[in-house]
Amino acid sequence: MNPTFIKSLRATADADPYTIAKAGAAFLESAPASADDDALIGTYDAQGATSGDMADVIQGGWGEVKLGGTVAAGDMLTADASAHAVKIAAGETKRTIGMAMAPGVDGDVIPYLAQPGAAAVPAAV
Secondary structure: OOOEEEEEEOOOOEEEOOEEEEEEOOOOEEEEOOOOOEEEEEEEEEEOOOOOOOOEEEEEEEEEEOOOOOEEEOEEEOOOOOEEEEEEEOOOOEEEEEEEEOEEEEEEEEEEEEEEEEEEOOOOO
């Protein structure tokens, strides 16, 4: 992958590689995400994070993320309780890390286009 924006942030807890990061309590801190309403900021890189150390968080461009369920390319992604990516269901508005760029199933690591923020997925027509 060729991410375009990586920021080194102090990790407040250990995190596995390719898991979703949320904003920490203090400036320039990060922590593993644990819910779809956390302040999601990106994903930890292949090194993951060790509590108290600096960790690289991919916040823009293409990154990789570990899945917590089945997704299709184009699905908007949010976090589950294990900091893995799951799709935002139709009719929901959730915090997002971005868009899946490939399909995958629980446990896969897939590429995604980083777009931290919030996403409203339209209800099926």
